[in-house]
Amino acid sequence: MESLVKTEFSVPTKNEVSSVNQEIFDNLDKALGFVPNLYATIAYSDNGLKRYLDYQNAKTSLSNKEKEAVNLVVSQVNGCIYCQSAHLVLGKMNGFNEQQLLNIRNGKSDNLKLNSLVKLAADITNNKGNTSDENVKDFFAQGYTKENLVDLILQISDKTAMNYLHNLTKIPVDFPLAESL
Incomplete structure (x- = not known):
């Protein structure tokens, strides 16, 4: 018999993330007018959101x-x-x-x-x-x-x-x- 374990993910609120991520939430809110749910989900990781945004915003040869x-x-x-x-x-x-x-x-x-x-x-x-x-x-x-x-x-x-x-x-x-x- 196979057992499936399903973890439910909710979008964390500003109060549920680290202080570093709270600051990033504030910056995203200022820049975009909101914190996209997927970015907020990355904030389950104390370091993930900053790391991802640094990677995403790095210089590239593509327009x-x-x-x-x-x-x-x-x-x-x-x-x-x-x-x-x-x-x-x-x-x-x-x-x-x-x-x-x-x-x-x-x-x-x-x-x-x-x-x-x-x-x-x-x-x-x-x-x-x-x-x-x-x-x-x-x-x-x-x-x-x-x-x-x-x-x-x-x-x-x-x-x-x-x-x-x-x-x-x-x-x-x-x-x-x-x-x-």
């Missing part, structure tokens, strides 16, 4: 728009409704329209350079880094560099961590809910 395309397609591949919902909002803030966001969720873009990035990001995510030579060649043919490739992999790792956290915890989505494809 904000490219990062959002990667975040969205990786979240789609990993089936994370929280991150799909968040990155649809952030994608719009970074200049994508509804159709472009739908295309990215479907693993493509009308822009050739962005298309190579989105296809490679989906391929890396789907195949745990064992990508097709064709997608890698196309990525470089569109003008991306080895630096961009390393930064792409780091961006995928950033988003995958958040996808896994939400897929495991199922905390409430506090962004307009992404429609199923």
Whole structure:
């Protein structure tokens, strides 16, 4: 007989997290107007939230728009409704329209350079880094560099961590809910 143990996750309040995380909550509230539930969930770890935000906000060779395309397609591949919902909002803030966001969720873009990035990001995510030579060649043919490739992999790792956290915890989505494809 198999026994399943399920841990219920609630979103911790400011009073339930460490003083370091309370300060980060205040900063997030000032910058965003609220503390996203997934960030609050990271605060179960006394060091996790600062560590994650430092990693997420580190300099990269990818533009904000490219990062959002990667975040969205990786979240789609990993089936994370929280991150799909968040990155649809952030994608719009970074200049994508509804159709472009739908295309990215479907693993493509009308822009050739962005298309190579989105296809490679989906391929890396789907195949745990064992990508097709064709997608890698196309990525470089569109003008991306080895630096961009390393930064792409780091961006995928950033988003995958958040996808896994939400897929495991199922905390409430506090962004307009992404429609199923």
